Amino acid sequence: MDALNALIADGGDRLWTWIILPVLVVLGLYFTARSGVVQFRLIPEMFRTLTDKTPRDEDGRPQSVSAFQAFTISAASRVGVGNIAGVGTAIAIGGPGAIFWMWAMAFLGGAASFVESTLGQLYKVTDKDGFRGGPAYYMQNGLRARWMGVVFAVILILCFPLAFSSLQANTISATVSATIGVDNAGTWVAWVVGALLAVLTALVVFGGIRRIASVTQAVVPAMALLYLLLGLVIVAMNIDKLPEVFASIFSQAFGLNEVVGATFGMIVMTGVKRGMFSNEAGLGSAPNAGASAAVTHPVKQGLVQTLGVYFDTFLICTITAFIILVSTPDLANATRGIGLTQDAVVGALGSWSGVLLSVIIFLLAFSSILGNYYYGESNIEFITRNPRTLTAYRVIAVAVVFLGSIASADLVWSTADGIMGIMALVNLIAIALLSGVAFKLLKDYTQQRRxxxxxxxxxDLLPGVTGIECWADEASVTGPIDIATRTREHAKQL
Known part of the structure; x- marks a missing residue:
């Protein structure tokens, strides 16, 4: 098993080093330049569109989930193990300098996130619960390459609802075991936690996208606020160390970290991989959530999902890094993953905080399981609309949560890294080919705002662009109720 894990890890490292990283950087710079630095220039618009009114149908009901609910679904997947265990792993392997590269790639990745989520909205389709879409749909409808969409869908299903959800469940189990003093997973604690998680997951996912949206809308803001408050208390207690923390992040980002033995390449690679695992920019996952929203312009979800990247990395990941680094850990002997963060929190606040952190991790990881599940469901329905297949998928997704709670995570982490790299590459190729369409949409959006x-x-605003199933006319986009209101307001202005 160790040999297999080493082989998979080595293959994943080579894929990221020689293919994924160069493609990410080049496309990130290209998207940033072509969009006029949209990820910075339109930050005020990101907040404005986050609370946009949801278009309604003839009966006055929302056409689909709201812009904010779509944001929380994607945030539910983004904000999880990667923000606590992933950041701890990045610092243990690459030192404080890895955090700088997480920030840098979040900024470049913001442009990629804008493009992919805008395309996800443009090429979305209708279903019984509202809308669905994502990379598989813009590969089929935009590139006319259904085969590519199927390949992507299969990879995503293996990556998110299976591998990543297993990791989230494993982290919950390990955290609970550590909190009550049990040395390792696989004990009765892991079995109980796994069974409880499986039941809770089943209760939500068998209710469809609207139930998932309702749960994440409540859980995500609460867990984020609770974790941020915990982190701010620890940072405030060690405020005198903050200048030293910033200095270490920037100074060690460009050179050798003697403490952990990390070279420059390792520091960069660790920051990029752990950052992308956390914020998912350019990965092709967030567009699945973004496409489910009912909005009046595709660019609105492009902006909202870019804000999601910032929320994940610049807020949640950064507070984790500060929690760890202000405690001045012994990085040379540091435990990778969740243990480093746990030790920092308990060391700063006492043993009681371990219980609070367990609750936070549960909320983080459980909401990620729900977000991951929805990504898989959207792509299952892309491959087939057979209801039996969807039911079988739901059963498997619940079973994976249970099994992940009692399994060893080492092999799953290595496998997930490799699968994530392949998935990112397929998506980046697609959005590179379709990016011109996204930039036309951005131009139209900014002209209307002016x-x-x-x-x-x-x-009809994109003549010559085929494969667009929704967006037929203003009445279908804004809803008959909203268009009547707009007509009255226009008449008053005249």
């Missing part, structure tokens, strides 16, 4: 309008897109 005229003081709340932007509304219809597919």
């Amino acid at each position: 005229l003081g309008k709340d932007p509304v897109f219809t597919r």
Whole structure:
């Protein structure tokens, strides 16, 4: 097993070093330049569109989930193990300098996230619960390459609802075991935690996207606020060490870290991999959530999902890094993953905080399981609409949560890294080919905003672009109730 794990880990490292990283950097720079640094320039718009009113149907009901609910679904997947265990792993392997590269790739990745989520909205389709879409859909409808969409969908299903959800469950189990003083997973504690997680997951996922959205809308803001408050208390207690922390992050980002033996390449690679695992920018996962929203212009979800990247990395990951680094850990002998963060929290606040951190990790990881599940469901329905297949998928997704709680995580981590790299590469190729369409949408959005309008897109605004199933006319986009209101307001202005 150790040999297999080493082989998979080595193959994943080579894939990231020689293919994924160069493609990420080049495309990130290209998207940033072509969009006029959209990920910075339109930050105010990101917050404005986050609370956008949801278009309604003829009966006055929301057409689908809201922009904010789509944000929380994607945040539910983003904000999880990667923000606590992943950041701890990055610091243990690459030292404080790895955090700088997490920040840098979040900024570049923001442009990629904008492009992929805008395309996800443009090429979305309708279903019984509202809308669904994502990379598989823009590969099929935008590139006319269904085979590519199927390949992506299969990889995503293996990666998120299976591998990543297993990791989230394993982290919950390990944290609970450590909190009550049990040395390792696989004991009765892990079995009990696994069974409880499986039941809770089943209760939510068998209720469909609207139930998932309702749960994540409540859980994600609560868990984020609780974790941020915990981190701010620890940082405030060690405020005198903050300048030293910033200095170590920047000074060690560009050279050898003697403490952990990390070279420059290792520091960069660790920051990029752990950062992408956490914020998912360019990975092709967030567009699945973004496409489910009912909005009046595709660019709105492009902006909202870019904000999600910042929320994940610049807030949640950064507070984890500060929690660890202000405690001045012994990085030379540090435990990778969740243990480093746990030790820092308990060391700063006392043993009681271990219980609080366990609750936070449970909320983080459980919401990630729900987000991961929805990504898989959207792609299952892309491959087949057979209801039996969807039911079988739900059963498997619940079973994986249970099994992940009692299994060893080492092999799953290495496998997930490799699968994530392949998935990212397929998606990056697709959005590179379709990026021109996203930039046309951005131009239309900014022109409408300059005229003081709340932007509304219809597919006739993109003549020559085929494969767009929704966005037929203004009434279908804004809803009959909203268009009547707009007509009255326009008449008053005249």
